[in-house]
Structures are given as C-alpha cells and as structure tokens.
Amino acid sequence: MAQLNEFMTRIDLSVLNDYVAANGKSVVYAKGERIVQQGRLCRYVGVVKSGYFKYVALNSKGQEVVTGFSFEGEVVTDYVQGFLYDQPSLTSIVAGCDSEILRVPVEELRHHLRERNPGFVADASSNLLQEAYRRYLDTLVKTPTERYLELVTRYPRDIHNLPIQEIASYLGISRRQLHRIREVESVINSSKSENI
Numbered sequence: 001m002a003q004l005n006e007f008m009t010r011i012d013l014s015v016l017n018d019y020v021a022a023n024g025k026s027v028v029y030a031k032g033e034r035i036v037q038q039g040r041l042c043r044y045v046g047v048v049k050s051g052y053f054k055y056v057a058l059n060s061k062g063q064e065v066v067t068g069f070s071f072e073g074e075v076v077t078d079y080v081q082g083f084l085y086d087q088p089s090l091t092s093i094v095a096g097c098d099s100e101i102l103r104v105p106v107e108e109l110r111h112h113l114r115e116r117n118p119g120f121v122a123d124a125s126s127n128l129l130q131e132a133y134r135r136y137l138d139t140l141v142k143t144p145t146e147r148y149l150e151l152v153t154r155y156p157r158d159i160h161n162l163p164i165q166e167i168a169s170y171l172g173i174s175r176r177q178l179h180r181i182r183e184v185e186s187v188i189n190s191s192k193s194e195n196i
Helices: 014-023 081-085 106-116 120-143 145-156 164-171 175-195
Strands: 025-029 034-036 046-050 052-058 064-071 092-095 099-105
Touching: 014 046, 014 092, 014 099, 046 106, 052 099, 064 164, 081 106, 081 120, 092 099, 099 106, 120 145, 145 164, 145 175, 164 175
Parallel strands: none
Antiparallel strands: 025 099, 034 092, 046 099, 052 064, 052 092
C-alpha cells in the first residue's frame, strides 16, 4: 500500500508493529478527539486500525492548518518532538472521524526498540528528514495540481473520502482552488475512460 508518509515505507517497522500488536491497548477516538494537543507531550505511539488522524497546527490567525495525515495501518504519533526529544508537540493529532488505534506508551516502545533494534531511531530519523526535505521542495517546485494528483495516486481510496477543507489546508490552497483542480481531474479521468 502506498503511504502519504513515505518515510514509513523505507524503514523496517516490523519490530514496532509487532510490539504494538502484542502490547497495545485498543482505544477509540470520536471525531475531533485528540491524541495530543499542541503544546503538550505526546505520550503514545499507535497504529491506526480504522479511520484516520490529521496533524494540525495553529497559524498566526489561530486557524488550524493540516500538516499531515495517518491512515489505516500507519503509525500515529509525534515522532520528532514526542518520541525523539520528549518535548511538547508542535502539532495536535486529531481524529478526522470516529477512529480506533492500538497504542502503547512512548517510553515503553523507546525502551523496546533500544533493545531489539538499536538502529531504528537513526534510520527513521534519516528517512523522516529526507521526506521533510522532499515535501519542502515539492511546495516550491510543483503546482498544487501536481501535488494533489500525487496524493490521489498514493491514496486513491482515502483522499476522496477526506473533507475538502482538510485536503486544501494540507496543500496550502483555498477550497475554491481545490474544487477547480478536482474538476480538471474529473475531465481527465472521463476522457481516459472514453479512450479505453
């Protein structure tokens, strides 16, 4: 399965996933509930069983800006601030709909990974840096349409089920602009199906 968080596909998550599967507690979050509030310490690492989570930060106007997502089967946590540095989160992690995760305390997982896979933190951190750099460059060199189409390619099922304002916020564009992009995508898809 393609993932929005590409760095998660380039590292071996089996030790993490196995630990969470064996030791995790199932927790259900109602739409809008937070795993962590911006400014507080993220205490859990989870694997999304159903639903999805969005990472949001407040802009200078006090509005939420979507900075990322975690979908079914993906890890959900504040990796940099909470897992690596044990510092308050720079984002909130919010259930985008009624969602379920298997979660374990960050400290327990950290200890387990130090024992079972001492190179995990270095590998994950290196890959996360590469992804952050790629996403930064994408915002500078790719059009919003190109970035949207990449999201659709990676997550054809999930992206079309997200609220339009969340996708627009993630892409850094207005809802109106996203509507126009989707209209173009629809025309392209219908012309492809006519040619088949």
